[in-house]
Amino acid sequence: MPEPLLFEMTEPGRRGFSLPGLDVPEKPAGDLIPAASLRSAPADLPELSEPEVMRHFIRLSLLNHHVDKGFYPLGSCTMKYNPKVNENTAKFSGFSQVHPLQDPEGISGILMLMGDLARSLCEISGMDAVTLQPAAGAHGEMTGIKIIRAYHERNGNPRTKIILPDSAHGTNPASAAISGYRTVQIRSNAEGLVDLEDLKKNLDEQVACLMLTNPNTLGLFESRICEISRMVHEAGALLYMDGANLNALLGIVRPGEIGFDVLHFNLHKTFSSPHGGGGPGSGPVGVRSFLRDFLPVPILVEDHSRWRFEWNLEHSIGKLQGFYGNVGVMVRAYTYIRMLGEKGLKQVSRDAILNANYLMRKLEGTFDLPHAQHHMHEFVLSGDRQKKWGIKTLDMAKRLLDFGFHAPTVYFPLIVHEAMMIEPTETESLETLDAFADVMKRIAMEAEQEPDILKQAPLTTPVSRLDEASAARDMDVCYRKRD
Ligand SMILES: *Cc1c(COP(=O)(O)O)cnc(C)c1O
Numbered sequence: 001m002p003e004p005l006l007f008e009m010t011e012p013g014r015r016g017f018s019l020p021g022l023d024v025p026e027k028p029a030g031d032l033i034p035a036a037s038l039r040s041a042p043a044d045l046p047e048l049s050e051p052e053v054m055r056h057f058i059r060l061s062l063l064n065h066h067v068d069k070g071f072y073p074l075g076s077c078t079m080k081y082n083p084k085v086n087e088n089t090a091k092f093s094g095f096s097q098v099h100p101l102q103d104p105e106g107i108s109g110i111l112m113l114m115g116d117l118a119r120s121l122c123e124i125s126g127m128d129a130v131t132l133q134p135a136a137g138a139h140g141e142m143t144g145i146k147i148i149r150a151y152h153e154r155n156g157n158p159r160t161k162i163i164l165p166d167s168a169h170g171t172n173p174a175s176a177a178i179s180g181y182r183t184v185q186i187r188s189n190a191e192g193l194v195d196l197e198d199l200k201k202n203l204d205e206q207v208a209c210l211m212l213t214n215p216n217t218l219g220l221f222e223s224r225i226c227e228i229s230r231m232v233h234e235a236g237a238l239l240y241m242d243g244a245n246l247n248a249l250l251g252i253v254r255p256g257e258i259g260f261d262v263l264h265f266n267l268h269k270t271f272s273s274p275h276g277g278g279g280p281g282s283g284p285v286g287v288r289s290f291l292r293d294f295l296p297v298p299i300l301v302e303d304h305s306r307w308r309f310e311w312n313l314e315h316s317i318g319k320l321q322g323f324y325g326n327v328g329v330m331v332r333a334y335t336y337i338r339m340l341g342e343k344g345l346k347q348v349s350r351d352a353i354l355n356a357n358y359l360m361r362k363l364e365g366t367f368d369l370p371h372a373q374h375h376m377h378e379f380v381l382s383g384d385r386q387k388k389w390g391i392k393t394l395d396m397a398k399r400l401l402d403f404g405f406h407a408p409t410v411y412f413p414l415i416v417h418e419a420m421m422i423e424p425t426e427t428e429s430l431e432t433l434d435a436f437a438d439v440m441k442r443i444a445m446e447a448e449q450e451p452d453i454l455k456q457a458p459l460t461t462p463v464s465r466l467d468e469a470s471a472a473r474d475m476d477v478c479y480r481k482r483d
Contacts, residue, residue: 002462003059005479006046011171016050023215043135049290063462065406067274071432075378075409075421076169076217077276078269085339086272086332095331100323104309108326111307115300117334118284124345125243127286128258131295131332133321140264140283141175141211147262147287147294148209148318149179149237154315159208159237167195167217167413174240178396181208188415192371194228203235209262212254213242217413218371218420219356219378229259236264246270247425248353248376251346261288271333282329296320350375350424355433357423364438366444367481369391370416375427383418391447393418398465399446399457403439 026397029038037406048056065072074081090096098107118130134140145162152158162176173183188197193216203210210232215221222228232239241255241263247270249255253261268275268283275281287295297316298309309324340348353376360379364372368382383393396408397420409421424433446453459466 003056003063006048006053006056008481009048009052009056010046011141012047014047015053016048016053025193029202037258040250055121057379062318065307065401067444070404071424071428071436072407073408073422073424073436074404075219075380075411075423076244076427077409078244078266078377078423079276080247080272080425081427082272082274082332083336083339084139086335087249089335090331092331095327098327099400100243100327100391110129110331111300111309113334114324114327114330115302115307117299117330117337120334120337121265121284121286124250124254125246125265125286126135127260127263129292129295129299130284130286131286131299131317133296133325134264134280134281134283134285135326137242137264137266137269137323138171138175138281139170139321140266140285141240141322142179142285142395143261143283143285143317144240144264144315145175145179145209145297147285147291148240149181149314150294150317151238151291152208159207160206162200162208163202163210163237165212165216166415167213168211169213169217169242170243172211172213176211188216188218191373192216192220193222193224196224199228199231203231203237205236207232207235209236209238209240211242212242212260213245213247215248215378217245217375218249218380219375220371220373221348221376221422223252227239233259240309244269245377248349248378250349251342252349256286256288261291267329267333273329273332280326280329282326282333284325295382298324300473303330335448346427349377352424354427355424355428356422358430358436359422359433359437362433363422363440365421366441378421378423380413380415380416380422382421383420386444386447387418388423389451393420395451395457396420396440396443396447396452399443399454400439401458405436405439 016367067079067081071230094109097109104111114132116137118132121130122128134143161184162183163186165188166173166185167188176183181318185197186202187195196361212222214225229239238261239259241260243263245264246265265284267273267284271325293313293315294317295313297313297319298311300307337345356375356377360369360375363381368384370382383396386396393410397410400407411419412417413423419467443454
């Protein structure tokens with residue numbers, strides 16, 4: 001590691017703080033804390049000045065790539081720039097200092113924010129009711145499937161199967177399986193959309209729902225969605241939408257109006273909360289009115305313009321999450337939605353779509369583009385053409401880091417060979433898109449002329465290629481003091 005630990009930088013006697021002198025009589029510590037709980041020697045903490053600590057953390061932050069540092073076109077993840085005003089509101093003491101165990105009577109402000117956020121999400125999605133409890137997209141999927149199961153159970157049979165397209169995100173089959181369903185995979189057709197014949201063959205009275213991402217993970221809108229919805233509902237099944245790609249639809253399409261019964265949002269993707277590295281997310285779930293009574297408790301209700309929690313819900317699937325969900329993410333998403341308003345949100349999606357198609361057209365001559373039609377907010381290239389020089393998509397992705405760009409999502413969706421899934425988002429300028437396209441073309445040229453560089457890349461990062469398998473299997477997180 002090029003950066004030492006704070007413990008290695010310690011300088012005895014150095015301080016990063018100064019406190020005023022004691023202005024009350026000093027009491028021996030033993031009077032306040034039982035002797036058995038007192039330490040006998042001071043804690044061995046690093047001793048450093050404030051600028052040393054500051055610079056240490058800034059240097060650490062620069063070892064990694066992040067969206068405040070540069071372009072981050074990680075498909076499916078919507079790594080848009082997160083406006084800092086969101087952080088300001090999330091820090092307001094009225095939001096950040098409330099305690100989850102506080103009497104709801106005393107926190108009407110945050111309840112109103114949550115109620116209003118849920119309403120906005122209904123308006124955006126065309127759903128009738130929203131729970132804010134789930135902590136991430138995958139958690140939202142599980143919530144949605146539990147609601148679907150409870151609904152079918154009430155009708156006498158929970159059913160046994162969930163249908164998914166072969167382009168589905170891995171969390172979809174995982175959520176189905178963890179909720180006790182068998183997953184049935186259906187094919188995509190040559191256009192990259194649901195194969196209706198294959199869907200028809202697999203629809204029977206044991207299907208609980210069809211789970212779709214729309215636009216799908218190729219960045220393509222399922223244009224026959226109304227027909228799909230009719231087929232699914234005729235079989236007595238429900239239609240679930242993975243809403244991770246909602247950044248393409250804001251103000252343009254309301255999923256509730258094209259046949260979806262249940263949908264999860266990823267507030268941390270579409271609505272601009274920082275994400276990645278396992279930090280807090282939020283995966284609200286919206287449902288049509290006939291499923292409202294199955295939502296997890298408590299739900300938020302408005303009573304004479306005051307919001308309160310309602311625990312009494314006839315068919316509720318129960319409680320799903322500690323307290324009321326990740327409230328800090330909700331404040332950020334609420335700020336974002338209110339700052340942009342209806343017109344602004346629509347512009348977000350229009351610009352996201354424009355940026356993706358612009359970049360796609362700039363790159364289609366250099367890389368294979370298996371689905372060449374107009375896309376929504378992301379597109380998938382293939383590295384197949386570069387294979388004849390012995391270069392894999394992974395090599396090209398690693399090389400991007402040398403030019404200050406994060407790599408796209410690679411090898412997903414699984415139905416495209418050597419996939420590179422690129423989602424520029426609306427927050428990038430024309431100059432950034434052009435610079436990225438130039439670098440991608442240069443890398444394609446290197447693949448042909450200097451493939452060895454690509455095989456060794458990245459050459460300029462603090463660490464080069466890591467062995468991903470042993471990094472996960474033989475984790476070594478122990479600190480050993482250097483001499
Ligand atoms: C990100 C994503 C998910 C899962 O969401 P998390 O918030 O990461 O749990 C599900 N489906 C798609 C298509 C996604 O992009």
